[in-house]
Amino acid sequence: MQIPIRAIWVFHTAARAGSISKAAEELSVTPSAVSQQIQALEVQLGVTLMTRMGRGIVLTEAGERYFATITDEIEGIAEATNTIRGYRSITALTVRATPTFSAKWLLPRLGSFLDNHPDLEMRLDGTNEPTDFNRELVDVEIRHGDGRWPGLFVEGVAEEEFLPACAPHYAAAGSLDAAALPGHRLIHSVKSQAQWGRWFSLAGVDPKERWRRVLFDRSHMAIDAAVDGMGIALESTLMMESELASGRLVCPVRTPPQVRLITQWIVCPRDHLRQKKVRLFLDWLxxxxxxxQARNLPAA
Structure with missing residues (x-):
């Protein structure tokens, strides 16, 4: 039996794109031509591979199995074809992440991922704006929040611990009781999920005086302000990793209450998980x- 290579390629493109029209645009053909190729493949295989849903498509159980089976081979053929033509195969991966996570945690590690995958060309967008995956060409987002985004694949990056932190010349490590902090300038990250009011409640402190505050809408600004000696910040050990390791920041409180949260989440449509480039990035992340977490978060 002759293998319908063209139809298989068209099916793979449509399944990966999640849309007949997007596949048609990628292949430079009409949507009708894409549909005809898929129908011909279904007739030859004797199964239904996908159904339309709104403007998109949904794979049947047989379609899911078939797509998973052929994906690595299709990508291998594409890579081999580009190689034999004398071109280096490049796959583009677009990741969106919050500015603080991008600068403080992701960038220092990203070189190892790119070194291990030289055929990936990566674009990193640093923004707090959530991705509209129906309109924006973003493969994976690392989103700040509570992890509740129905209809999307969501997985936490790591559990973080939130600690008061300041420059050692502002206050030495372990030199203050929690009750003394309201007398200091407190640095606030206004979008953080850990706020000073909750921290004082957990520490059993009822501040009687008005706080001296400085507020920032980005955690990396709050961290940098603490490093500069502006006051005491309440921040995540995930984001302050470099500053804590180098001694530029210390925890001035002797026995701080334990505050642990997951605030950074891997987010993408579930059909993006079919793409090899996405799976590689998620496995690395x-x-x-x-x-x-194993190095920095002691057992509770």
Whole structure:
């Protein structure tokens, strides 16, 4: 039996794109031509591979199995074809992440991922704006929040610990009781999920005086302000990793209450998980997150 290579390629493109029209645009053909190729493949295989849903498509159980089976081979053929033509195969991966996570945690590690995958060309967008995956060409987002985004694949990066932190010349490590902090200038990250009011409640402190505050809408600004001696910040050990390791920041409180949260989440449509480039990035991110947590977060 002759293998319908063209139809298989068209099916793979449509399944990966999640849309007949997007596949048609990628292949430079009409949507009708894409549909005809897929129908011909279904007739030859004797199964239904996908159904339309709104403007998109949904794979049947047989379609899911078939797509998973052929994906690595299709990508291998594409790579081999580009290689034999004398071109280096390049796959583009677009990742969106918050500015603080991008600058403080992701960038120092990203070189190892790119070194291990030289055929990936990566674009990193640093923004707090959530991705509209129906309109924006973003493969994976690392989103700040509570992890509740129905309809999307969501997985936490790592559990973080939130600690008061300041420059050692402002206050030495372990030199203050929690009750003394309201007398200091407190640095606030206004979008953080850990705020000073909750921290004081957990520490059993009822501030009687008005706080001296400085507020920032980005955590990296709050961290940098603390390093400069502006006051005491309440920040995540995930984001302050470099500053804590170098001694530029210390925890001035002798026995701080334990505040642990997951605030950074891997987010993408579930059909993006079919793409090899996405799976490679997620596997690396999981490994890095687990290693960080094992090194930096003592057992509760």
């Amino acid at each position: 999981r490994s890095e997150g687990s290693a960080w």
